[in-house]
Amino acid sequence: MLQNELIYSHDVIVIGAGPGGLGVAASLEGWHPYIENYEHLFNDEMNSILNKYSSNLFRLDPNILIANGIKPISFYRNLHHPFKNSIDPSSYILKFKKNKPLDYVIISNDPEGGLWNNVPSNQLTLGPAYWMELAHYPIKKFFDDFGIKKNPEDLAHKDDLINYYKNLSKLLGLSKKIIGNSKVTSISKGKLNRKFRLIVDNDLGSSVYECDYLVFAIGPKSKQRKLNFLGDKFDYGNHKFNSTDDYQKDNILVVGGGRSSDWAVTELHNKGKKIHYVMRQSKENHMKLINESLYLPYYQSLFDKLGDQNFKIYYDSEITNFDEKVNVSLFNNKTNIKHQLHIDHLIIEIGGSVDYELLNDISSINFHSKRDNYRFQLNQMTCDQSTFESLDIKNLYPGGYLAQGTGLSVLGFHAGSYLISGDIYRKVNILSI
Numbered sequence: 188m189l190q191n192e193l194i195y196s197h198d199v200i201v202i203g204a205g206p207g208g209l210g211v212a213a214s215l216e217g218w219h220p221y222i223e224n225y226e227h228l229f230n231d232e233m234n235s236i237l238n239k240y241s242s243n244l245f246r247l248d249p250n251i252l253i254a255n256g257i258k259p260i261s262f263y264r265n266l267h268h269p270f271k272n273s274i275d276p277s278s279y280i281l282k283f284k285k286n287k288p289l290d291y292v293i294i295s296n297d298p299e300g301g302l303w304n305n306v307p308s309n310q311l312t313l314g315p316a317y318w319m320e321l322a323h324y325p326i327k328k329f330f331d332d333f334g335i336k337k338n339p340e341d342l343a344h345k346d347d348l349i350n351y352y353k354n355l356s357k358l359l360g361l362s363k364k365i366i367g368n369s370k371v372t373s374i375s376k377g378k379l380n381r382k383f384r385l386i387v388d389n390d391l392g393s394s395v396y397e398c399d400y401l402v403f404a405i406g407p408k409s410k411q412r413k414l415n416f417l418g419d420k421f422d423y424g425n426h427k428f429n430s431t432d433d434y435q436k437d438n439i440l441v442v443g444g445g446r447s448s449d450w451a452v453t454e455l456h457n458k459g460k461k462i463h464y465v466m467r468q469s470k471e472n473h474m475k476l477i478n479e480s481l482y483l484p485y486y487q488s489l490f491d492k493l494g495d496q497n498f499k500i501y502y503d504s505e506i507t508n509f510d511e512k513v514n515v516s517l518f519n520n521k522t523n524i525k526h527q528l529h530i531d532h533l534i535i536e537i538g539g540s541v542d543y544e545l546l547n548d549i550s551s552i553n554f555h556s557k558r559d560n561y562r563f564q565l566n567q568m569t570c571d572q573s574t575f576e577s578l579d580i581k582n583l584y585p586g587g588y589l590a591q592g593t594g595l596s597v598l599g600f601h602a603g604s605y606l607i608s609g610d611i612y613r614k615v616n617i618l619s620i
Contacts, residue, residue, distance in 0.1 A: 206301065403585050
């Protein structure tokens with residue numbers, strides 16, 4: 188119990204201001220989906236059903252879709268982009284009208300855009316810019332609105348994405364609902380095991396929030412991984428890569444093996460730095476990632492560096508010790524060979540995982556393991572495929588990447604936001620007819 192406890196109560200709390208959280212919040216704010224010119228996508232029977240709900244799809248029970256052989260998330264995903272590379276907003280079948288908003292807030296430690304605020308300064312997307320859009324505000328319209336001369340089919344720069352999510356939040360009225368620079372440190376059930384009770388920390392101290400419905404959209408890297416070796420007795424959080432300008436000397440060791448560390452070593456070597464690249468995985472696994480990613484310019488650049496005398500990769504290896512003078516001990520688990528290195532800078536890019544421990548006080552969680560071909564992997568929460576409500580915790584909805592059944596891109600998970608918002612609206616029972 189907090190001293191002089193003041194409880195802030197809302198119908199819905201969204202944790203996270205990344206694209207997963209913002210997608211749900213846009214609909215909670217009252218921007219509801221409707222459709223027009225959709226008849227060519229469905230058969231006569233389905234068109235007859237949709238005709239009753241086309242003015243507000245949240246009135247449509249997703250189980251009707253399932254009964255007609257249509258997966259609910261696929262239904263919304265196909266309405267968003269019914270044709271390959273359909274990036275012109277004027278051709279979108281999914282439209283939006285303003286309805287009555289719900290009582291909700293967004294709690295986030297990061298500004299709009301979530302994890303994109305913490306990636307390296309020159310980071311690019313892994314796919315076209317329009318893969319990152321929320322249907323409420325097509326990214327081509329954002330480019331046009333702000334005179335940005337970029338093609339939505341090209342890779343997007345980090346800064347463009349952050350500006351897109353910030354302007355989307357402002358345009359749709361989400362910004363005023365964001366409680367920023369705040370971190371949820373505890374989630375439990377309140378009295379009678381009904382309301383969710385959240386402890387939220389920020390620079391001013393701790394506060395208590397309660398809600399009936401909780402959207403858990405904290406992102407796939409909310410808990411930083413730690414290196415497991417002897418001698419790790421000091422904080423190395425400042426060793427994360429941001430910009431090549433942060434490293435004045437030339438002899439650099441990077442620990443990783445995924446896309447973020449691949450990006451770091453590529454940028455640094457392009458600046459003339461000598462690279463020692465350490466990873467636990469095998470050469471075969473890493474080369475598979477590289478070869479499947481050569482359509483990305485920085486992976487072609489990485490491929491071209493292989494064999495360079497100033498670009499040394501230590502596969503099947505891990506750090507066993509390093510000290511504050513940056514003396515590093517490596518051990519190869521396959522050959523049992525030890526290496527001793529003295530370097531100028533240490534960069535740690537070993538990623539993170541979902542902080543599911545926040546839910547430990549409520550219930551045990553069942554997971555569905557999700558992996559793609561590009562080393563993006565996480566455990567998704569099992570959920571009702573018609574509503575994305577957790578199967579383990581009533582009235583809790585995993586958002587974004589965290590929901591079972593979603594793909595590992597914004598385009599892959601955004602459609603699930605309508606299932607979440609629609610279910611909450613139907614439960615609160617304030618949908619306009």
